[in-house]
Amino acid sequence: MKINAYIARMNKAYLFADIARRVAEYTAAHPGQDILRLGIGDVTRPLSPHVAQAFSKAALDMGTPEGFRGYPPYEGYDFLLDAIIEKEYAPLGVKLTRREIFVSDGAKSDTGNIQELFSPDTRIAVTDPVYPVYVDSNAMAGRLGFQENGVYPRLITLPCTPETGFAPKLPDEPVDVLYLCSPNNPTGTALTYEQLAPIVRWANAHGALIVFDAAYKAYITDKNVPHSIFEIEGARTCAVECCSFSKNAGFTGVRCAYTVIPEELTGLDGDRPVSIGALWRRRGESKNNGVSYPVQVAAAAALDDTGAREVRALVDGYLSNARVIREGLEKAGFTVFGGVNSPYIWLKTPGQMGSWEFFDALLSRAQVVGTPGAGFGAAGEGYLRLTAFNTPENTQAAVDRIVRAF
Template identity: 55%
Template sequence: MTRVDPSFLKLQRNYLFADIARKVANFKDSHPDARVISLGIGDVTRPLVPAVISALHAAVDEMGDAAHFHGYGPEQGYAFLRDLIMEYDYKARGVDIRPDEIFVSDGAKSDVGNFQELFSRDSVVAVTDPVYPVYVDSNVMAGRAGDWTDGHWSRIVYLPCTRENDFVPAFPATRPDLIYLCYPNNPTGTVLTRAQLQGWVDYARREGCVILYDSAYEAYIQDADVPHSIYELEGAREVAVEFRSFSKTAGFTGLRCAYTVVPESLMVDDGRGGRVALNGFWNRRQCTKYNGCPYIVQRAAAAVYSEAGRREVMDVIRGYQRNASLLREAVSGMGLPVFGGVNAPYIWVGVPRGMDSWGFFERLLNEAALVCTPGVGFGASGEGYVRLTAFGSPADTEEAIARLRRLA
């Protein structure tokens, strides 16, 4: 008899954001006249910038011309985009990354979820807590997580990030094989300084670990002491994979484009006494399971690096940063502890005394028609917090702030 993979049976009943969507739908059904404003899911609201739209139109016209039509493209991404990524995202910062170490894809979420396929099932995984759920759930699906007991997976190593440790994870007592780090962090909006991240690189080199580094929000970094890429740090090419996205940088959440950097110098044990490069295995995996990001989308991504594209995208990012600053100010005015929102589009808010994360979620929804994300949905250390996002429109953000102030 055909059976499902038992690892999938261990997954929690619902994905966090599905639970939120269900509760919001129920609220709308019972309050049809309420205008709900979402500060929850981190989806952008500003339209694609003119340089990107122009590139899309031009690429669509090419696809309608037999002389310029593009069918299957290279699974790794077109050279015109990989070269621009190398030049502007790495070389401009003094980082040595080559085009054949860059793999263009349809989203960082996909890559972060899929990259674990390269490692043995008995690999030990470490995640920060709170954590972006995909890091954990993809390893549950792969059979690495163990059993769900008392709010934790038995084989996952958790690295608490709390107010008490300034949201800086401590090195684990149990050595992991894989370490997921996301900075600027989702969900807390906090960052690691150059020295703090160098410490993790040094730890990984010393202990023989691989860091899976999600830097999807690097465009929001404002502090000079916060690195934009882990490869700015000595030795990182030997131990780290980096995931980048155009979604929160250039508004591609609906267009889908990202890339993953896998240095040739990143080697792991082959289980037979030798060492193998992950670059070749990721290339093999992509060639087998992926047919490449669409040509028109890659042309749109390339336009982000044009002079006009860079200027227009930065204008959009500054708008979201302004939203974050206003939200921080409003929440602080309510007397609630607030973190993040300076180098990231996320604001991590401590809930009022006597409430838990879902309780404050319900209060914001029922009393102000505002949607947030309960912190406990990101892990046990997220209890007592909610996440707000700065991705709303300026008008919605100002209205949301007015509603928050009425609750104070």
């Protein structure tokens, strides 16, 4: 059989493998040294007690004749859809119906799979730096051409730097789909109402779709940052929104997420408007069998009053770490971004150091592991991402070591 050359000829997923190799080489040469890891974006705290109890009770219920359930509804149980509508969106003044919410196993799957709804010649734009899933999923589908010198010929990249306020400059060339992530991985910055509104206006004016990744919305603390793109007027006709229970409720190992697709959102089949929600539903009915009952019960528990309180404490703990990193490094003279509405801190490398050079220096001089910004795109060169997903003690120790070493 012939393979999909668009996958075969992709660059290897170097970034985290490269980091792991460098850390392994360093520890082999310096045995016994205590390495502090502020690199990976996985949560570190356990599920909240209320969520864990709901999860385990639902699993035990499945072992009883009355409580057993087979295949779940494709798009999620009504109890979870209702909890999302009432607890996540109603407080924002955003009205949704059950048919507009699609529960899944992850925002990675949803942001990666949504491109199956686009025609092969769809023109894709992403921010730079970027969460790599948006690019890779379109590349695998052959939509971006083959990479040459690290660049996809048919991908439009929109640099997000301090000069642009970490918002993309609207493209001059035609774009059909724009992926946005706010609060952003990796920069840790978030788009304000004022920054997002013109992008929504642009998308409506040009018939473009915005895929809005809100996986980190629980970390928003600033009043001028929207929790949902649907808080912006006009977003219902140009945007889908992908959310997750991973980074708030600690579901990276449990797996539960959801995507919101407004009823009035359409794309074109020739001249004929077609409902995006209907397409996503049709695709899901052929490719998924839903998310397990105990997982959906656990997700709903994370949204009820007790769960929300406990989840808030988890997020606040990470935000407190983010503050320690941001303020500690700022005080020592570093230039830092993010960490206010996000668990990520985007650290400018000192002097003219490159991302990888600073990564190596940080490892050898402070025994701290970060993620080189260049791994997220060309505009990430000269930056390093640090994460707040650690204990307060390790976070403080890492900051102390960095400040002492540089």
